[in-house]
Amino acid sequence: MGRIAVTGATGQLGSRVAALLAERGVAQRLCVRNPARAPEIEGAEVVAADYADAAGFRAALDGVSTLFLVSGHEGPERMDLHRNAVRAAAEAGVDRVVYTSFLGAAPLATFTFAREHAETERLIRESGLRLTALRNTLYADVAPHFVGSDGVLRGPAADGRLAWVARQDVARLAVECLLDDGHANQVYDVTGPEAIDLHETAAVLSEVTGREITYHAETLDEARASRAGARDWEIDGWVGSYAAIATGEVAVTSHTVEHVTGRRPWTFAEFLAAEPRAWAHLHAPGRG
Incomplete structure (x- = not known):
């Protein structure tokens, strides 16, 4: 196995992947903007x-055979950054890319960012790189942060419905994909083990936090009005992520994590029990 490079190692997912690779004794190169x-x-x-620095990124990948490519931050320049990264990987002689895509990635996906992921997958394949696409659903880790200060998830x-997936489970899967070339040229749907709606999501959060949390199903007009003042691309992405739930585009429950890693991923409730820091800000007053 050749050298593995991990991008996004200062972030929530990349750092987990790097730590798990280290536990396996794997030599790796961490590609970060700020060392x-x-x-x-x-x-x-x-x-x-x-x-953003195609030449510099190409140099950073010298001698790398397998790249864990974490998608760039959302924004108008995201696809330009992805084009740079893919071109640099191809020019550096990277053989395979494990890319963090999104569930339902397609050119006409309701979720605008899922369209960008589909385009990035295409760029990787057409560059001659072998692709392993991890099409992750929404992270369980961020669900508590969707709740407003008034205890309402809107x-x-x-x-x-959607099957929230924990970053830790995605990281476990990513490591196996990085270490086994048999995952080349594969597209994986990556989810938790059970699909729940947002009413059920709010109920689970209420049970864990001891605080009343509810879900209000907004109309599209209400949703856009509630984000007034944000940039258009932000509003489109935020509204689109919820709308993709409504259309059923993310109502997928896959067995990918268990099949590849040998261990079932956490349910949403199990994640909250295992990672209390993710929802500590939602504690009911007076609760420990």
């Missing part, structure tokens, strides 16, 4: 790399 913020990972080489998701 001073890189996690201390035993045996890892840290190099400065930024998708969005135009109607009664649609």
